Amino acid sequence: MSGHSEHHGSYLERKGGMIATIWDWATTVDHKKIGVMYLFAILFMFFLGGMAAIAVRMELWEPVRQAADGSFTGQLFRPADAVSMSEGNNFYNRLFTLHGAIMVFMVIVPSIPASLGNFLLPLMLGAKDVAFPRLNLLSWYIYVFGSIFAVCSIILGGVDTGWTFYTPYSTTTDADHIKVVLMVLGAFILGFSSILTGLNFIVTVHKLRAPGMGWFDMPLFIWAIYSSAIIQVLATPVIGITLLLLVFERVFRIGIFDPALGGDPVLYQHFFWFYSHPVVYVMILPGMGVISDVLAVQSHKRIFGYRAIAFSSLGIAAVSFIVWGHHMFTSMSELASAVFSALTFLVAIPTAVKVFNWIATLYKGSITINTPMLYALIFLFLFSIGGLTGLPLGTLSTDLHLHDSYFVVAHFHYVMMGGTIIALMAGIHHWWPKMFGRMYNETGGMIGAIVVFIGFNITFLTQFLLGTQGMPRRYASYFDEYTSLHQLSTIGSWVLLAGFLIHLFVFLASFASGKKAPPNPWGGLTLEWVATSPPIEHNFEHEPLVKHGPYDFDTVVPPHWDPKDYPIPEAQAGGRPAVAHSPDRNA
Amino acid sequence: MTVHEHTTNPAALTLAEGFFHRMFFQRAPGTANAVATDDMYMWLWWFCLAWFVFLMGLLGFFVIRYRRRPGKIAQTSTSHNTPLEIAWTVIPTLFLVYIFFKGFWGYMDKVVSPGHAIEMNITGVKWNWSLQYPNGAESTYTTRLGAKEIPVFYMPAETPIRLRMISQDVMHALWVPDFRIKQDVLPNRYTTFWFQANAPSGDKVHPMNDLEAKGSKAPFIAELAGVPYEDHIIYCAEYCGDEHSEMAAVIRVVSDDAFARWLDVIANPTDKSPVELGEIVWKLKCASCHSIDGSRNTGPTWKNIFNTNRRFTDGSSAVADEEYIRNSILYPARQVVEGYPNNMPLIPLRERQLEGVIAFIKSLSDDPLVRASVLAPPAEQKKEEGQDAPQ
Numbered sequence: 001m002s003g004h005s006e007h008h009g010s011y012l013e014r015k016g017g018m019i020a021t022i023w024d025w026a027t028t029v030d031h032k033k034i035g036v037m038y039l040f041a042i043l044f045m046f047f048l049g050g051m052a053a054i055a056v057r058m059e060l061w062e063p064v065r066q067a068a069d070g071s072f073t074g075q076l077f078r079p080a081d082a083v084s085m086s087e088g089n090n091f092y093n094r095l096f097t098l099h100g101a102i103m104v105f106m107v108i109v110p111s112i113p114a115s116l117g118n119f120l121l122p123l124m125l126g127a128k129d130v131a132f133p134r135l136n137l138l139s140w141y142i143y144v145f146g147s148i149f150a151v152c153s154i155i156l157g158g159v160d161t162g163w164t165f166y167t168p169y170s171t172t173t174d175a176d177h178i179k180v181v182l183m184v185l186g187a188f189i190l191g192f193s194s195i196l197t198g199l200n201f202i203v204t205v206h207k208l209r210a211p212g213m214g215w216f217d218m219p220l221f222i223w224a225i226y227s228s229a230i231i232q233v234l235a236t237p238v239i240g241i242t243l244l245l246l247v248f249e250r251v252f253r254i255g256i257f258d259p260a261l262g263g264d265p266v267l268y269q270h271f272f273w274f275y276s277h278p279v280v281y282v283m284i285l286p287g288m289g290v291i292s293d294v295l296a297v298q299s300h301k302r303i304f305g306y307r308a309i310a311f312s313s314l315g316i317a318a319v320s321f322i323v324w325g326h327h328m329f330t331s332m333s334e335l336a337s338a339v340f341s342a343l344t345f346l347v348a349i350p351t352a353v354k355v356f357n358w359i360a361t362l363y364k365g366s367i368t369i370n371t372p373m374l375y376a377l378i379f380l381f382l383f384s385i386g387g388l389t390g391l392p393l394g395t396l397s398t399d400l401h402l403h404d405s406y407f408v409v410a411h412f413h414y415v416m417m418g419g420t421i422i423a424l425m426a427g428i429h430h431w432w433p434k435m436f437g438r439m440y441n442e443t444g445g446m447i448g449a450i451v452v453f454i455g456f457n458i459t460f461l462t463q464f465l466l467g468t469q470g471m472p473r474r475y476a477s478y479f480d481e482y483t484s485l486h487q488l489s490t491i492g493s494w495v496l497l498a499g500f501l502i503h504l505f506v507f508l509a510s511f512a513s514g515k516k517a518p519p520n521p522w523g524g525l526t527l528e529w530v531a532t533s534p535p536i537e538h539n540f541e542h543e544p545l546v547k548h549g550p551y552d553f554d555t556v557v558p559p560h561w562d563p564k565d566y567p568i569p570e571a572q573a574g575g576r577p578a579v580a581h582s583p584d585r586n587a
Numbered sequence: 588m589t590v591h592e593h594t595t596n597p598a599a600l601t602l603a604e605g606f607f608h609r610m611f612f613q614r615a616p617g618t619a620n621a622v623a624t625d626d627m628y629m630w631l632w633w634f635c636l637a638w639f640v641f642l643m644g645l646l647g648f649f650v651i652r653y654r655r656r657p658g659k660i661a662q663t664s665t666s667h668n669t670p671l672e673i674a675w676t677v678i679p680t681l682f683l684v685y686i687f688f689k690g691f692w693g694y695m696d697k698v699v700s701p702g703h704a705i706e707m708n709i710t711g712v713k714w715n716w717s718l719q720y721p722n723g724a725e726s727t728y729t730t731r732l733g734a735k736e737i738p739v740f741y742m743p744a745e746t747p748i749r750l751r752m753i754s755q756d757v758m759h760a761l762w763v764p765d766f767r768i769k770q771d772v773l774p775n776r777y778t779t780f781w782f783q784a785n786a787p788s789g790d791k792v793h794p795m796n797d798l799e800a801k802g803s804k805a806p807f808i809a810e811l812a813g814v815p816y817e818d819h820i821i822y823c824a825e826y827c828g829d830e831h832s833e834m835a836a837v838i839r840v841v842s843d844d845a846f847a848r849w850l851d852v853i854a855n856p857t858d859k860s861p862v863e864l865g866e867i868v869w870k871l872k873c874a875s876c877h878s879i880d881g882s883r884n885t886g887p888t889w890k891n892i893f894n895t896n897r898r899f900t901d902g903s904s905a906v907a908d909e910e911y912i913r914n915s916i917l918y919p920a921r922q923v924v925e926g927y928p929n930n931m932p933l934i935p936l937r938e939r940q941l942e943g944v945i946a947f948i949k950s951l952s953d954d955p956l957v958r959a960s961v962l963a964p965p966a967e968q969k970k971e972e973g974q975d976a977p978q
Binding site for chain 1: 679823
């Protein structure tokens, strides 16, 4: 552990014995500890959701068929006394509900903002902590409580509605049980964690920037976190209300969604997607922020079009609120579908601009290929596929074919997993030395990244073909013609699992015997690289003063680096580069 | 005739063919509008592929060309270029506007049905589709596909058909992949779905006799012997519970006049005894929940229940006579058998079908006297004859 000075120990330093250390972590208001606790909680949930995914793929290895003697093939699990397909299919339905609900509500939504965001936001801003440290701890406890609550109610109750809880299925199945209500309450509780974190981040960005840091001196990761925090605060209450209405519907039969009581089930879809579409951008924007920072730092290159990326984050956040209808082209009026299709194409533009900016950033850079950079490049590859396959889904005539098919499944996995989870992996590796003060094994990390990349594509490229060929989603069984593609996809899921196990091993090896990390291993210019690795309890010895932009690699020697190792061309060219865009600051 | 407005133009066909089209869709589009959709899809495929290869090529080139070299730092280059940034915003925008309109027009063709379309009613219920023809007749044929017997809906080729659809319980969605279209089926309002199927290619024809029917997917029907047909699968695309993946049906397209002949056959199924009719109703509407071999399913089995004592969840009990069966169908929530959930939907049956179900349940009784009451010797003989048809 790094003892930078005698009275300022690392935040990871133990406070006495085992019990005292656990108590210290459990009651901490340090954003770094909370970020790390979020990271571990989220990775654990990712493991649970991943296991459910592996089980889902196992079930789909072959179609469900009943033999002449009454026995079944193709079902992963069925009660010993079961005789119909229903009971075995029901297990599959619970599995994909478990997978979807965990991955969306407990992994992808909080993933980057709550873990990396919590850890880095104050560091990058040069602050001691977030604006409301106690609220921050509370949101972690709410997250943990909500997760336990939701997972228990899915597993014990056997919820099989899918993570979308569409009415009237969710309000009418198993009328004598309360399982859907419990699951929905779990999601409701998790929503509060999301709102509180978002609120905390917004205030922190507004109030706690270090002296000299203007809005356009913030790292793009902060812009992305800030944009997604706005969505979290504005959109999450909608799902809260919707889920409460669902609970009221089930418990008191008030008749908002159930047509038997005079309600309209499509209304539920509107409410649900009014939240859940903006939340897609809560999931992806922080990932984009990570990629902006990783690409710039690992290629020592001023990011291309800083303002374009910053404003496109806000633009995406704004447009995200008016495209929810593209989830419902098959249940809305033709006019509404046309309007939402047009609006959907609108959101494609800032997204495309970001990709162009990232690629342009690499131009004339000094590019290192290490695990975070490899993951950033994988992100660009997979996210481009995810984005481009959004076109046939946003296009009305083709969506009528592809809607609710495996094409959609593949598309959103390319965006959510190929985007957010891959960006999370890039971010974890990029900031691993900062978080834990130790390096990881670079070769191991790169091998893991390549295996994940290969496994991911085997798993999900095949699903695009399944979708166009007519395979509907959420099917426990299928006709024989789809068998080979399903099996290929299942094999891919094992490769993917192997890749993540390699990463797990690399992380454990780093904890056990990783080399001590220098404060600025990659040569970043933002303030977290000024702090020690790992940072001291209050982040900085002295309040940092910001004198340059976050990506001025052509004019500034990275903190802790020897100027001899970093010959700035400015000296040769004789003066400041004419293109420097950050405001002149002679503090 | 408006029919010809939807014929494909040859230019559209060029994109919707070839290796990649087969890779993506496997099966040929079944309507002119589906050809247009494939055309749109393949256009998007080449468009996206071009962009993707361009972007990834650039990425790969930069990563190799500008890899880090010891002792050197990044070259100074511009980090902002207004004309370039405007160009890469405006050019994609123009493409997207074009894609939107192309998709919108194709969409309107697919969702707005011609005024002279023939209307048929589709009902979705967990986990079956049923179809009612304009003359009130219902489809009575099934085919074995996947794990279950699924209903076959005969449809005329080259005739616009509008399906008016309603759900009896939760949401379903009707998807015909060959027509490249799907539409949600809601419990609280009608939605429609229209298509004009291409004429059958002639590869598949109805068998000429019972012997041929053994190796064919189509049954032997005297009126349709030798008639070419084309099958298009229907899926449920909106998650609806345990047997969501089994909720399928087949649209079997035959020529217009063959369809008219067939409609006559099913409109007057007087040749069928009540037991046969009941068995058809069971296959089409009841088999997903009620077994006839004594095994437990979502609902109780029908085997040997007639005249037995039934216990209900409210503690009461009753003898399963004709009236009990009839009431259980008409008022499914009134008497729920002990040990089973109260989740049977209301399945509308006509009087003759109700009689048929009662007779069919009687025929499953262990009591020879009960069986004899519905399976009189002449009827039994007739049943054997009729058995070939529904298979």
